[in-house]
Amino acid sequence: MNPGRRRTILITGASAGIGAALARVYAAKGWDLILTARREGPLEALAEELHGYGAVVTVITDDLADPAAPRRLFDAIADRSLIVDGLVNNAGFSRTAGFLQTEPEAHAAMIRVMLTAPVELARLFAPGMAERGFGRILNVASLAGQMPATGGDTLYGPIKSFLIKASQGLHLEMAGSGVHVTALCPGYTLTEFHDVNGTRAEVSSAYPAWMWQTAEHVAEIGYAALEANRPKVTPGFMNNVLAGLAKHLPDATALRMVGGHAKRLKRI
Numbered sequence: 001m002n003p004g005r006r007r008t009i010l011i012t013g014a015s016a017g018i019g020a021a022l023a024r025v026y027a028a029k030g031w032d033l034i035l036t037a038r039r040e041g042p043l044e045a046l047a048e049e050l051h052g053y054g055a056v057v058t059v060i061t062d063d064l065a066d067p068a069a070p071r072r073l074f075d076a077i078a079d080r081s082l083i084v085d086g087l088v089n090n091a092g093f094s095r096t097a098g099f100l101q102t103e104p105e106a107h108a109a110m111i112r113v114m115l116t117a118p119v120e121l122a123r124l125f126a127p128g129m130a131e132r133g134f135g136r137i138l139n140v141a142s143l144a145g146q147m148p149a150t151g152g153d154t155l156y157g158p159i160k161s162f163l164i165k166a167s168q169g170l171h172l173e174m175a176g177s178g179v180h181v182t183a184l185c186p187g188y189t190l191t192e193f194h195d196v197n198g199t200r201a202e203v204s205s206a207y208p209a210w211m212w213q214t215a216e217h218v219a220e221i222g223y224a225a226l227e228a229n230r231p232k233v234t235p236g237f238m239n240n241v242l243a244g245l246a247k248h249l250p251d252a253t254a255l256r257m258v259g260g261h262a263k264r265l266k267r268i
């Protein structure tokens with residue numbers, strides 16, 4: 001690396017929540033940023049704020065549900081002669097209406113945004129990182145990826161399980177290359193996520209305040225785990241207890257417990 005060259009990180013889903021919080025953490029640590037999501041307004045407002053840290057911030061809007069988006073992002077970044085030293089695959093959403101009540105297009109979009117796009121972006125940017133002997137890849141998965149299946153948001157947990165396992169595999173492959181890979185597995189986090197999926201009222205009454213974490217806390221934990229090159233991190237003591245329980249309970253028992261949880265939220 002040229003002496004004095006600042007590192008640049010690409011963050012997907014940076015217009016809100018955990019992605020925006022991670023952008024603030026990286027800007028504070030002296031990184032330049034490439035922010036992407038569909039909504040330009042919040043991205044531009046965040047970019048303006050991050051200039052306050054002295055960061056060079058590039059905004060590129062795109063819709064990761066479009067299968068062509070990862071390649072388009074890669075090309076748009078290459079056209080600007082930017083070098084991506086870090087990638088945060090964070091964009092995501094869930095649908096909780098039930099498998100049959102959710103349009104096939106929405107299922108396809110979930111898979112593209114949270115599974116296909118992270119894989120493709122990692123495949124596009126990791127070779128350059130490995131060649132330069134430095135890279136950071138943070139995949140924002142979920143506690144849901146470590147829990148038994150739920151009804152209602154049938155695909156969300158399996159997509160996040162995939163992301164955790166794929167991150168762990170890439171973490172092993174990249175060992176010794178200077179490229180760190182971590183799956184970040186938040187539990188309930190205060191962001192726009194539950195407004196977007198329409199469950200804000202239900203989850204707020206079902207889960208006490210102590211079960212919720214701030215996006216800022218989750219982002220700090222994710223940053224530190226990636227720097228330490230941990231394959232996976234789950235922020236919060238209680239979330240680790242839940243993940244541990246899920247691992248050790250018999251499948252049928254765990255499934256019954258989580259099935260009850262989905263019913264409480266009136267998903268099924």
Ligand SMILES: NC(=O)c1ccc[n+]([C@@H]2O[C@H](COP(=O)([O-])OP(=O)(O)OC[C@H]3O[C@@H](n4cnc5c(N)ncnc54)[C@H](OP(=O)(O)O)[C@@H]3O)[C@@H](O)[C@H]2O)c1
Binds near residue numbers: 013063
């Ligand atoms: N909040 C939680 O309780 C929680 C728990 C565990 C894991 N997570 C995970 O954390 C990640 C971030 O979620 P969040 O909680 O921060 O939610 P959020 O506040 O709703 O933010 C989601 C971000 O994803 C972007 N996004 C959604 N669909 C997109 C698309 N088609 N193309 C491009 N960008 C898209 C949104 O931007 P635009 O709308 O501008 O496109 C937004 O920036 C997700 O992967 C989520 O699964 C969240």
